[in-house]
Amino acid sequence: MGVKAERVALGMVLGVAAALWGWALARPLQPYYAAAVHSMSHDVSAFFFAGFDPAGVVTVDKPPLAFWTQTLGVAVFGFHPWAIALIQVIEGVAAVFVLHRVVRRWAGPRTALLAAALFALTPITAAINRDNLPDTLLVLLLLLAAYCVTRALENPRWLVWAGVFVGLGFLTKMLAAWIVLPGLALAYFVAAPGSRGRRLAWIGLAGVVTLVVSLAWPVVVTLWPGAKPFVGSTTDGSVWQLAFGYNGVTRLVGGSTGIGGGYGATVGAALGGGPGPLRLFDAEVGGQIAWLLPLALVSLVVAACRARGAAPHVRAGWALWGGWLVVGAAVFSFTGGIFHAYYTAELAPAIAALAASGLVTAWRSPVRFALPAAVVGTALLAYVLLSRTPDWLPWLRYTILALALLAVVAALLRAPRVTAVVALVAIVAGPAAFVVDTAVRPVSVLETADPEAGPPSTAALHTIVGINTGQGAEAGYVRFIDSAYQLSAGQREVLAYAQASTAEITLAIEGGTYGADPFLLNTDARVAPLGGYLGFDPAPPAADLPRWVSAGRLRFVLLPQVFVDIGRGASKQRTAVAAATDAGELTRRVGWEAKHCRPVPPALIGPDAAGAGVLFDCGVRQ
Template sequence: MRARLPLLLLSAGTAVLYLWRLGDSGWANAYYSAAAQAGAESWHAWFFGATDPAGGITVDKTPAATWVMGLSARLFGVNAWSILVPQALMGVASVVLLHATVRRTAGEAAGLIAGAVLALTPVAVLMFRFNNPDALLVLLLVAGAYCTVRATETASARWLALAGVAVGFAFLAKMAQAFLVLPAFGLVYLAFAPAAVLRKAWHLAVALGAVVVAGGWWVLVVELVPAGSRPYIGGSQSNSVLELALGYNGLGRLTGEEIGSVGGGGWGSGGWGRLLGAEMGSQIAWLLPTAVVLLVAGWWAGRAGERVQLALWGGWLVVTAVVFSFMNGIIHAYYTVALAPAIGAVIGIGAVALWRKRREPAAAAALAGALAVTALQCYLLLLDWSTTLAVVVLVLGLAAAVGLFLSAVAPAVVVVPLALVAALLGPGAYSVATAATPHSGAIPSAGPGPGDRPGGGLVVVGPGGAVTGGGTGRMGGLLHAPDPGDDLVRLLRDSDGFTWAAATVGSNNAAGFQLGSGSPVLAVGGFNGTDPAPTLEQFQTMVRSGRIHYFLGGAGMPAETGSDASERIAEWVEATFTPTTVDDVTVYDLTDRNLTDQDITDRDLTAGAQR
């Protein structure tokens, strides 16, 4: 029990950090909260990852993360805690599993350092307290790394296949991003597993098959189900999961050719400095330079088993960092949480390997240099937040670096705690500030602010100068969900007999109205409003058959690429029905009894002629 006490303390501390005042963030990302709510009410919506219980359209990702949240909401009710707690628990599990993986070859101290670095990385604190798919992605990839290490120790096909299963299910959490670890996993097994090359190649083929089966079974089912019997696949232009996986969430992220993306690209300048820049630096870069130093120095100082893990985690780190640095498509700062386990593992393994050789001048110099780099990097990141803390971290770090350089004679009982405090104080303080701050919206950012993304957010100007990308008012827009007033909530709840209480352009608008009222709301055009779901003709058929009660809001979002169906629908509604205002939201009653079918048909023809 005494030997397990440090891990228990690390786990308990992580749990407190990730669960403390978790409910303050409310629905967090309402887009995924609405899908969890839908899944709690309908198994059909749950399986496909639909954003409403009636199954109009899915989220623009595979649904493994919403499966977990939907089950939790079924068990404990639809509320902030039932939706957010699963991610916090995934964070604790990721820390424990990373510790277990590193500990196998580098020892207890390395495992504890690795776990602590992961737990106190600001972007990790953010995402393990949020309901984006990244929490499940990280947990499954760390599980895949654990299985790969076990497989490499004994050339075990079974453990390698389990690694493939973990990566396959990670694909079901966040699609192609899961595959960034595969080069490291495969090459490490091929290089270090104690077996003949042909046998290892066969094992890798089996593991790749496991990836395909674990990640592909849901894709196959969806592709085989007739389109009329399932929701539209959000984020695609052809109602296809394969298109979504290969295009919008696949190669499009690398090339910038994501059809249907509002904003038309321009997601920041790529290059080696992206991860250290204003947008991403405060999220992940606190110990990133340190990890690079310790990766190289640790390989020199490490034993055979430690080198295996340094190759695995270093490969994970390098491939993911290069892709994030140079991809031209949609990228957000919180994606960098995928780097946090690798940074933690490399630092834990490298630091312990060098400490073991601290009496050698080269090892002592490498340790001291790594900590000096850490102190300088944290100082620079802290300057814009707390100058006092920045100076304290710099002084402590440089003092500890001197102690490490003289570690052959300096007392370890003083040097080691001082070095750990100096290295973790900066990111730890920023992480606590992150946990103390409610975060919401589609693009969260770690830190003590109101959750705004550093460097500014995406703002899209719609017809008539309406801002559709920003605020959290009665109409939320592209990135934020609305907060419906009491009168509008009562109106939506009084919609028995309709498939959807209302329809509105954009998934975040629909999510806010749905979560606030508890009534299904159709997201016209999906997340960006640029999916052809439904088309104008399909929407008109829904209206004529009495499936939608109200339409909320006015003109749709501008489509630079993708479909303009949502704009056409909004324009048709404006031209056909009489608007009223409820709680500052424009409402169109689509059951206006003063309009006959012939009236609607005539206006359909008029609207078409005007276009």
């Protein structure tokens, strides 16, 4: 393949990826993180600490790097959801380009182009790149680390840069970034020149750099001498508990480390299926990532059997992608805590690279039926995955089987070009259909909390809601979350009433960030959630509320109507979240507010105020 033809083909792949991920750019995004970016774009302290609110009450549950890049987009274009989405698209397209460069150095231009195309057509990759989750930047940073490892085979100094990028990945999504470290280290160890001791020394140096970069921000946050927001989703405000508890042990093995740990242990498995060796193929996860997974694993096994006489850079490639995939698949298959199907987006580059190499190898193999066999196996898996949504494009799974059969016939007739074209269509038709559906299907705000590609899973949406209160309450909670990008007339009236106060926090929202989202996404007011993401954080603890009020930090607190409705039915109905989580601080705060603050009559606020909830005036005792 000529250089010009390769560039044109790569440009087409990148263009298709940009079109699919950028289609309908002005779409809903995860409101929790979008609201944080809005706050970060207005307040330096919120920017540094990844604060959710401009008043400095609480941070989000992730480190800041992904939101720093999104805030830069907002700084250029102003705050619009499409400005954040544009940054995600740019990072996603950049990841496809970097994957192409890594695979090209390992397996040549044809394999690189195929890997880039397969990566772009991975359903879960499309889902995260059309949302505002940190996973998009995480994947890009890990691919940059992989590129540095391939360059380190020629100059070991590049290995230090690999450590830098993995460290930046930690500042994007914490321990998830370290999953690739065994693969990166193994690739350098098995293929780099020099003695074993020298290679281990460079790996050790890169590990130290990874650790230093990873822990730089947490150390600064810990040692910060002045006021700072409470670290969200923790019990003690410690960034270390966030990194190694809530985003660490709680994700891996379950338990209740950090706020929401019990909740994660209860519903985490439902979001991505129960842990086990077949989790990546189950109903919740399979359609997102599993289409080419068997092909990638078989390619890896075959390569391992033939690795003895391979060139160093070839061994490095198989070790890199094999280690990346095997370790990542094991972690995501058996993790027993909080788990979402979109976590598997981290596996997509390795699956695409290994599957592409396997297909090219099968095409060149002296065994005539190697490629048709790979196609038939992949087509059968596609049939199984598509059968789980029988009412969605019911003809597609039969078409894929027919194409696979046609590829076999073409191979028997010794028509290599026809075999290649038909085989490729059969392989990508299923995941490509999921990706296109993701691009053109309207997405609700509720779905952005747990993005998935292809036909949506109703069961997953009900799990996200986390409500076990019957159809009426559940429907009310769904409407509550889906209204994040709209500020109702009643909410505007409540905010206008509260703005007469001189308190540092214009309006506090009880019960978590979802109630604060509409205010932060649609105004520049100093609105803050009490209790962090789900309302259970001690941010602040109930014991601190009198001091906040007396110091002039807080006066007005809004209890959203959805929680008022749930409270009225508490004797018969209860939330699954509250059942699985220590909601003590939320209960204590609401109890203090009800006892020591005066409910403001809706008639004093405005004609629509009653629909917004109960506004407490804590500056006036009952």
